[in-house]
Amino acid sequence: MVSSGKFLGFVIRHRGIEIDPSKIKAILEIPPPQNLKELRSLQGHLAYIRRFIANFAGRIQPFTRKTRKDIPFFWDENCQQALDGIKSYLINLPVLAAPIPGKELILYTTALDESLGALLAQENENGKENALYYLSHVLVGAEHAYSPIEKHCLALVFAVKKLQHYMIAHWFTLISKVHPFKYLMTRPMLTGRLPRWAIILTEFDIVYAP
Structure with missing residues (x-):
């Protein structure tokens, strides 16, 4: 072996x-x-x-x-x-764990003034949380003018698109300061980029945990 x-x-x-x-x-x-x-x-x-x-x-x-x-x-x-x-x-670079098939994933997202970040993690058989993948994105152009909640929405959309091969095979819990998906789904009218984001996110099983 x-x-x-x-x-x-x-x-x-x-x-x-x-x-x-x-x-x-x-x-x-x-x-x-x-x-x-x-x-x-x-x-x-x-x-x-x-x-x-x-x-x-x-x-x-x-x-x-x-x-x-x-x-x-x-x-x-x-x-x-x-x-x-x-x-x-x-x-002291971390070892990125291999995902355990069928086990829930945990997605942490954050939105800063100049960049977005995400961490995909998963608990192992012993209940210890292991990192699977780190993601980040530098805000460019009009993204700097997004409201804080829109930046959090962008962070989530960016993460699920980049990690789609993980997300399709698992359901996951989102850990974030705000609830981006709820924000999109409760808007009386979605225009511009917001409906595109909403459509992308409806493809995944998301559970929010503050």
Whole structure:
């Protein structure tokens, strides 16, 4: 019986998935970028493992701002702090558990001023909650003007679309400060993006827990 194996830079074990230590070591040894090309290379390395990093979009925001064409490249203190923080996080990176078929999933969502986040989790046979997948999204354009409840709705829609292959096979409990689905379903009239979101969410079995 094979207890573990490597595949595309990840180590697959019975208990779940983790990143190949050599990949982590390579990122830890990356020096501060000196130009935009090196920054994009760093972003590429990090994007490959983003499912393991909580609030990934928020953590790399200082990098994202440096990729704008109208801003000359300059590696500042905010960027260095972000890089140091990510490297510290990588030292104790979580193992992402494999989902247990037929067992309820737990979805945590959050909406911040600049980004959205989600964590898909599941209790194991011993009642311990394990992380399965981290998601995050940087708000762009008109999304910044969304109301707080609309940002929470967007966080839920973003999460279920990205995690659809998990959601279709399980029912799940949503853990959130607000009840996005109830907000959409109790609106007297849905216009614009709201009816599209409502249609997407009706495909899933959602139980809300504050």
